[in-house]
Amino acid sequence: MDQVAETPAATQLRLDEPTREHLYVLAEGAAALAEFSLSAISIRDGDELEVVAAYGPGVAEAILGRRLPVALLEAEIENADEWGPWRFVPHDRETAEIAGYGYVYESVLTDAPGAWHPRDFLAAPLVDESGELRGVLSVDVPLDGRRPGKVQRELLEKCAVVTRRTVLTALERMELAERVRLAATTREIVRQALGEPTLDLVVEASRSAIVQCFDAFGMWLTAFDAQGGTSTTWYAEGEPAEPAFDQVDVVVAGLAEQCWAEQRVAPFSAADTAGIPRSDADRLLAFLSGIGIGSVLLVPLGVGTQCLGFLVLTRVSDVRTWTDVELDAALDIGHDLGRAVANARQVDQLRRIDTYRTQMVNTLGHELRNPIFTASANLEMLGLADLDPADHTSLTAASRAVARLESVVDDLLTMARIADPDRAFEPVPVDLHDVLAEVGEDCGPVAASKSVAYAIHAPAGPVVVPGNRDELLRLLCNLSSNAVKYTDAGGRVDLRVVRRDDDVVVTVADTGIGISEDDQRTLFREFHRSTNPAALERPGTGLGLAIVERIVQRHSGTLDLSSTLGVGTTLTVRLPAADAAVA
Template sequence: MDEVIERKHGPGLLRLDESTREHLEVLAEGAAALAEFSLAAISIRDGDELEVVAAYGPGVADAIVGRRLPVALLEAELANSDEWGPWRFVPHDRETPEIADYGYVSDDVVVDSPNAWHPRDLLAAPLLDDDGELLGVLSVDVPLDGLRPGKLQRELLEKCAVVTRRAALVALERMALGEQVRLASQAREIVRRALSEPSLDLVVEASRAAIMSCFDSIGMWFLALDAQGGTTSAWYAADAAAGVDPGTYGVEDMLMQVSRTAWDDQRVVPLHAARREDEGPTAADLERLSELLEQVGIGSALLVPLGAGSECTGFIALARPSRKREWTPVELDVALDIGHDLGIAVANARQVDQLRRIDSYRTELVNTLAHELRNPLFTVAANLEMLEDAELEPHDQKSVASASRGVARLSGVLEDLLTMARVADPHAVLESETVNLLELLAVVEEECGGVAAAKDVDFVVHPPAEPFLVSGSPDELVRMLCNLSSNAVKYTDAGGRVDVRLTRAGAEVVVTVQDTGIGISEEDQRQLFQEFFRSTNPDALERPGTGLGLAIVERIARRHSGHVELSSRAGDGTTVSVTLPLD
């Protein structure tokens, strides 16, 4: 998900779309005709350079479109110019040596007159935005009459500059707006795809680059409230020049208060250094925040509340170095949408955290109960053993035997509970060593073979020709294999068969236990690995079990970076496969 939106604009425009370029070419042609010149060109600013993007005149487009000129060189050249309204005229004898290699020289001027146009004369009109920033330059060359413009032609030139500037600004603004909409849609899509990430940290990590790029931001402060009243906070900077983490200024509570109000109103809040525009209950907070922006060198910021339903669950604050550039309506709408999307991610993270806490509490409770029950159960079992050795009446002997069987079943349940608590505990450390699965199969055959024989079930272990080594806990892996095998024997009737195999699958080993037993319905298969689930099949319910066997298998497999697959049909046997990575 590590995607970055490609930007096509910075201080100027890096690349024009075809529609805007064609529009500027028409403007260049119109400027030449209106000003009564043979040639015209429009250059657009890209950072510290100007690029010729449109030209009109015989052969001039092929010669100069794509040429780039440093803005500093043009400014130095225009410092020697004569001002003709919006135009700047630099006679050839004032041309600076540094700019000589950048100009276009036409050989079409041949008028023999003291006022003749010289091939190296320069006439250019800077195209400025409403804040006086240079966006581009309109230049013309080779007047139709071959003479430098007189008073009447200068009036035409002034009208030409005004019309061209206005039309060029509209074209560039339209393109910038279209580009902004495209970037916003792309950012929104990236954020929504990031919601599939398994944790809040990964959601933010997968989408922050897209968010910062979409809003042309140098920094993003993310803060989310958890269900216990704590916070998750992070500051992401585009580079080292993006300033200090604003979290160090102790304004979290203030920003959360403003964010809650903004979430209630379903809006985002633009902030500007040393400038306050809002009125109302949060006005004092906004004034203080604006002063803080000025202190840390951030020109403007956009505070975006995060939330789900009626609850505000955090915010993101996007920073820009300049306060001149306003936050556009498109940006405000997209920011609010992203606030909704990230608010869902925060809400999901809080639910997952609560589920983890519940699961942790359940594990702790099961551990405590199992340990507390173990001692009295041991006492009961010891006393029953003494009674078995005593001389009792036949009726009393049957009662003791029945109680002993009950104690044995309870002991099995306790062992399953303790095992389940241990393998399901995310904090339980897996003490790994190299384990030969072939050796473990011998243990499984010894433990399950006798039970299978007593039931008249063929229990066949197919030893592989090579050892299969995995990394893990031998005790847990034996428990996993025994659970699978004893389960297969339990649900296979007399005359049936259970096969246990080890096979290689690339860099993994597959343990397969296949039986000819009673099988499992499709409905039961969907819940089979849940704790305490027992089959709905009456035939299966008659056979004793805790409903933890396969759940333990699944947890142990997961702890060993493996996975479990099951294939079965009611009345037609079951195949369970556990895949583990080879050491």
Template sequence: MSHAADESQDQAQQVAPWADEQTRQHLQVLVESVATLAGFEQSAITLRRSHDFLILVAAGVPDGFAGTRVPLSAMQAEMDRADDWGAWKFVHHDHVSAEVLPYSHIPDVVPLDLTDAWHPLDMLFAPLHDDDGVLRGLLSVDSPRNGRLPGPQQLEVLTQYAGVARTLVLLALEREDLTERVRIADEARQIVRRALGEPSLDLVLEACRAAVASCFDAAGMWLTAFHGDGVNTTTSYALGGGEAPPFSEIDDVVIALAHRYWDDQYVAHFSYAHSEHPGLPAAGADSLLAFLDRIGIGSVLFVPLGAGPECLGFLVLTRVSDTPAWTPLEREAALDIGRDLGRAVANARQLDRERAVADRLRKLDTYRMEMVNTLGHELRTPLFSMTANLELLDVGALGLEDRRSVAAAERGADRMRAVIEDLLTMAQVADPEREFVPDPVDLRRVLLEVAEECHHAAAAKSQDCTIVTPDEPVLVAGSADELHRMLANLAGNAIKYSPEGAVIDVRLERMDGDVRVSFIDPGIGISERDQGHLFREFFRSTNPDALARPGTGLGLAIVDRIVRRHSGHVEVSSELGRGTTVAVTLPAHDPDDVSPAGPPSS
């Protein structure tokens, strides 16, 4: 057994983390028993790792020896030159290689003057192999108490201890591997659950497939999702990439199995050695085995996916051979992941339906806007002809009844013109394809222009409009024309639905990075029931007093569309018979985001 030299203790000295501390303690008891009962001062158990040997536990040696890592090449050189002593290997001190000496400590012991004396550089160890003949570790002893090489009786005792050490080491490694698989499986489940937030099934799989394959020590995986109406999609992943196999060749077999296995919550380990499963006829098993042979797969874990009672697909994890076999733990973990991925398939199906509905609504809305736009432009031509002919009439030469008829026709033409203009405005502001490039707009100037334009309508009803605004410009980002139309509609409503002699208050103010404009009138008010429909196109109030006044039912719908295009919102506060307050809030213009259009426009 090699003792750690002072200069080698700067290497990795920490014992490898073992989740199963109890097993490591059992190994510690074993090496202490070997040292005590087999007549040696020191003993140790060394595990073979990927690139070196790790001294896991030791007895009768200085602190720090356990945890030492010895290069694979150094230990392999000693094993190659060792003498075969049955279960044990002996390296005479004359044959010890220089490569292992840097990792050794030479005890301060003088050999006996005997032919069978033990030399401080002598090595005695028992290789510990698994059932497949793979070297998994070493049991080593050093410094016999009698100072002599072990005889037949002592070797027999050592051989018994080597058998116990092999059992314990293989058990420890198996439990270590199982613990690691549990850890990875849990991590994979967590990754899958975090990935469920992705907006599509492809992105869910992209976010978790490598972790799932690694968790199950799989060469790859494929997943088939059922989308309804006989439509299925398959996505695959393989370590190292490569072209996806023609999975559809076996769909007629595996799709039926997926539905049955989801009902039974059954996971199938399928290979040549495990080809008999519920619901799988011999002919189906043969076709599956032939398919797996063609794609170079020796074993699969077939996992149904679903949500609630509905089967939504299946997941297949692949291995090149049937070794190692799929464990009950892996089957349970795979079914758990199958449930999570089933929810992902269900979410993807729902999102697909919602996207399809949204797409149909967008197309319908676009068609409606195109129809309204076309209808508005087509109506303009006959309306122009009608109004032109009315203007050519010599009204003064007509009788009283004829003059009344002409006046009625002119009022009808004016109403039709208003409807057409509102239709075209609605089509314009509701068009999602229409580009919207906001400019800095002085909302104060726009409001004062609207007030001037509405003065005659208010004066005709002896109404007084009071306007309160800041003295300096109030900038918002948007379209001056659209904002003018929005304010004009609100002002027109306040005047129309307020009584003779009413006072209408209009206020423009800044509020914490926003701009707010309010129209407060003492008019007929709006019922609570009607307030929920105010911004719906062509909505007319159920109040007979409101219905008696002309309107297209598009004014507030246009206001709402314009405000939303400008990233704002509209609030309405009203009580039937007591008046209405309509307030529009818009983001104030950011001076650091000046449009290339230049100074504020009106």
């Protein structure tokens, strides 16, 4: 029985225990049916066959996990006698190349005619419906010590037919289970990665699942940016020092572009250089050797026709090949991670735009403050003069306009401040009772001047949330003043604060003019102005509720709106309570 040299367990086929046990029972049955003492089943793994089941005294310990190049087996059976589905190679025809892979069972040689020689070889190639070799059943040491005759060959043929059908069924079940496993892992990878805003976070969210999914040592992911540059994130077991990827980025990037265009992935090792030019292949092989990597799988990342980068999965040894199931799953991940990279790129571009806008608004606001202050001061001085009624009316109108400008600039600077992505948010415990007192001082008189009833309802004890006091004050003032503004005389505005489970819930309900369904869709956009003529009559900057939404987001809260045109509006804010946030 010719088998192969020892292979470490790490390179063995990924078979679950039920499948291994099933194949062992199959090997045992084959030996019994064929009337042989020993039997083995080998499964194809790329260009090699691995012994996955063996039956007979001492044979499992000797040959399980051994591997034989398919090419050597094919060369051996070219010299074989055909016994139906079996191939028999007498010991005197054994090739020198395969002799080193052989396993010889210690048995007594006999000089009797037709005696079985220890180096005789008898195996049945197991091929699928397309004629592809999927495995081999081999037997050794017939029970009667003789080469099989006509009757035993008939038994061998039945044995081969049954074994082939059962092994192929087991492999189909194994491949289906592997596809299900990879599909489930792929979904998990995509779920974890798609919501992340940066390349580093995409890799951090998915790296463990990817490496485990493909039984890899590590990985690196390189994304192409819109300016033609690249950014790379690396991960490997033990977190070794990051290699100098710039040595091979050009080579791998070119291969990634080609692979994306052809919609394929590219295994690469000394035995398979993926069709890239020899000089580039040598350069990449030298780089991989320098970091202790024997085999990689290059996965292009992209969306549509655009390649956005590449993922490289690494294995220390090049003995175990990348399976077709793994290649298909990797290409799917390339599509899904491509979307994650595209999302991260868009988020980065939006962040850049947001930063630029914040800087522009800050500059504009500060530049406007000085002339507005000057105009306001001069208008106050003019108010002290003895003016005729017409001039006094003009002065009042100008003062109102300056006040409007001051309000707009104040809102612009507040919006820029809370929207700044580079501005740190360091929450501290804030008791809303203190904030509510100030809100009442600001909004109560305004409501009274409009004959609108305004009331604040809060529990007797502390109501503490983690946050920024000034921002929470602005949040509650904006909600209250907005409700008062759009409520007519005789109406009512109620601000309520309650504790519900792990949240502090703030509601501001009014009996005002309400908001149409169309306006509700854009209510929290910056500079939103209502389409309701009754609302347009009341001055505003269109930034109040946009500021509210940003503050709620910064405080890890939620904001809900309920409104009926002509009936009233209720805005509900949920903020995590301080003790819940700590827990």
